[in-house]
Amino acid sequence: MKTFNVPVIYRSPLITAIKNVRKQQDRMKKDFTPTALDFGPLKILLARHFGFCYGVENAIEIAFKTVEENPDKRIFLLSEMIHNPHVNNDLLSKGVQFIMDTSGKQLVPWEQLTAEDIVIIPAFGTTLEIEAQLASLGIVPLQYNTTCPFVERVWNKAEQIGKQSYTVIVHGKPGHEETRATFSHSRSNTPTVVVKDMEEARLLATFITGERPAAEFYDLFKGQYSTGFDVVKDLQRVGVVNQTTMLATETQAIADYIKHVIMDRYALTSENAGERFADTRDTLCYATNDNQSAVTGLLQEQADLAIVVGGYNSSNTSHLVELCEEKLPTYFISSEEKLISGSQVQHWDFHHKQELLSNPFLPEKEQVTIMLTSGASCPDAMVEAVIRKLLSFYNLEDKMEEIAKTFGA
Numbered sequence: 001m002k003t004f005n006v007p008v009i010y011r012s013p014l015i016t017a018i019k020n021v022r023k024q025q026d027r028m029k030k031d032f033t034p035t036a037l038d039f040g041p042l043k044i045l046l047a048r049h050f051g052f053c054y055g056v057e058n059a060i061e062i063a064f065k066t067v068e069e070n071p072d073k074r075i076f077l078l079s080e081m082i083h084n085p086h087v088n089n090d091l092l093s094k095g096v097q098f099i100m101d102t103s104g105k106q107l108v109p110w111e112q113l114t115a116e117d118i119v120i121i122p123a124f125g126t127t128l129e130i131e132a133q134l135a136s137l138g139i140v141p142l143q144y145n146t147t148c149p150f151v152e153r154v155w156n157k158a159e160q161i162g163k164q165s166y167t168v169i170v171h172g173k174p175g176h177e178e179t180r181a182t183f184s185h186s187r188s189n190t191p192t193v194v195v196k197d198m199e200e201a202r203l204l205a206t207f208i209t210g211e212r213p214a215a216e217f218y219d220l221f222k223g224q225y226s227t228g229f230d231v232v233k234d235l236q237r238v239g240v241v242n243q244t245t246m247l248a249t250e251t252q253a254i255a256d257y258i259k260h261v262i263m264d265r266y267a268l269t270s271e272n273a274g275e276r277f278a279d280t281r282d283t284l285c286y287a288t289n290d291n292q293s294a295v296t297g298l299l300q301e302q303a304d305l306a307i308v309v310g311g312y313n314s315s316n317t318s319h320l321v322e323l324c325e326e327k328l329p330t331y332f333i334s335s336e337e338k339l340i341s342g343s344q345v346q347h348w349d350f351h352h353k354q355e356l357l358s359n360p361f362l363p364e365k366e367q368v369t370i371m372l373t374s375g376a377s378c379p380d381a382m383v384e385a386v387i388r389k390l391l392s393f394y395n396l397e398d399k400m401e402e403i404a405k406t407f408g409a
Contacts (some may be wrong), residue, residue, distance in 0.1 A: 004057035007064060010087070010379035014387075014400070015051070017409035019380075022048060029290065032297025034371070037387070039399045041366070044387060045301055047373035049294040051380045053287030055148025056082050059123040062146045066120060067094050074117045076108065078130065079177055081122045081146065082377040083314035085334060096120075102313055103175055113137050120144040124177035125151045127184035150285035151178055154241050155185040161239040161278040162190030169204070169258065170194045171251045172243030174224050176315060179243045186241075187226035191234040194224040201254040205261045208235045238262065239278025244285040245316035245376070247323075248292050255280070287376045288316050295323045295373055303369040305362075306330040309386055310375030312348045317375025321350060324371065331358065336385040342393035362393065 018035055025031070026048075034045040052060075059081050067075055079100045080088050092098075099108045099119070113119070115138030125147035134141040158168045168186045172179030174194050186192040195201045203220060206212040217231040240255040259277045262268065266276055298306075306324040310317030312334055324330040331347040333339065338346040345361040348354075362368055370390065374383050391397050 002054075002058075004061040005065075006052065006057050006060055007090075009090075010052070010060070010381050012380040012384035013409045014384050014404045014407070015380035017404065017407040018046065021407050032293050034294075034298045034301060037403055039391060039394070039396050039403070041368065041394050042390060042396060043367055043369045044390070045298060045303055045369065045371045046383075047291070047294040047298050047371070049287070049290040050373045051376070051378055051383060053148075053285065053376040055123050055146075055150060055285065055287075056377050058148070059146035060087065062144065063091060063096075063120055066118060066144050067091070067096060070118055076113070076117060076119045078119065078122055078126055079104075079124075080313075081120065083311040083317075083375075084377040084379070085311055086379065086382065087377070102177060104177075104180065110137065113139065115139060118144055121147055122177065123148045123151075125155070125181035125185075126177075127181050128188055129184060147181075148244070148285065150244050150287075151181070154182055154244060154283045157280055157283055158182065158186040158192070158239075158241050159189050161280060162186065164278065165190070166237045166239045166278040167191040167193070167234045169201075169238050169240045169254075170242065171201075171240060171246055171254050172196065173246075173315060176243055178245070178315075182241070182243065183226075191229050192226045193221060193229065195254065198250060198254055198257070201257055204235070205258065207231050208238075208258075208261050209265055236266075237276045237278075239280045241280050241283045243315065244283065245288050245314075245319070247319045248289055251283075288319075291316065291320060291373070291376060292323065295320050298371050298373065299323065299327050301369075301371070303328060303371045304365070306371035306373075307386065308332050308373055308375070309382055310334070310378040312350065314375045314377055317378070318350045320373055320375060324373075328371070331361070333386070335382055336389040339386065339389045339393075 032048050034047055037044040037046060063081055075096050076099050077096055079098055080102055097108055100106055110133060119134055119139050123146050131141040162168060168190055170182055172194055173196055179194060183192055183194055195204055207217050214231040240258055242251045262277045263273050306328055308321045308324060321330055321332045331345050333347050342362045344359045346355055346357050349356050388400060391400060
């Protein structure tokens, strides 16, 4: 796989060495057991896969290179390039401006842009409508395009099945930049509707079966269906794609559920189900799959708590938190600064969108075991910083170098 020139401030010699050792031992990525870092009173179980993915590294390289090569031009990002506040703040500090916030609210009016300006498309991609808006201003929309290729793969799959007269069901968060982009691209080819979870998938199924009056669809799914959507006609042949960072098991469950509803509704068998249900296979990105599988492997071990590092508005990170929460106390932090002391931690409750202060934090016992992972937009340097901060609570900072040497760092 291609390697990228990522700024040194985001790298960690220790984490790089650990990942390289694990890669050499497991080139086929079949082993999802964690890496154990035993410091005596503190033991850290580091997930097999975590941190920057292909799409994020690609976006970072393009964005920083663009800034470096165009010192005399105004440079804009459509919105946050990735969902990591530290990376976005680094770009802001270099003079980059955001045109919109993550919800699509305009921060810089379109009329303030000129054909001389540079506009970078973020890793999530953008809508066809925004591409047209940029073109109308004389800006080449995709000249500085950091859209993740795995997001584009979803668009291609939606287009492919759309041309075969299937309606596209997108499993995603309706307000998320990537889902808005996928919805835009899909609806240009075929009727499209977004479902955010299994509950909405079950609700949609009541319109497939005819259990619920068709007229109710338009209120229940307001803002989540394409213009001219005919709830009776357009749900007779469907296929499911997803926002690439959703929980893999939920996407699969939704696809399986909708498929069986369709099969029952039209008396189909597994042999002829394709007549009305498109085989989209999995449209999650490899990193989302790997990171979620790594957490599943992590959770096979015994530990006192889990720490997940990443941006609070990061979808893929919140799903890692979700998985960990099922088994043990889990703290979602944006950086090592949230680890206030051995007894206090500030962490994000993504269910209620609020930051909490927990005290006590680390249990008092002979050896504390912590599971540690991070989202796909979290720099490895930040994971190392979290490890160092945890060690400081036990006066074990000097042990970091000893562990690093065992991995050749």
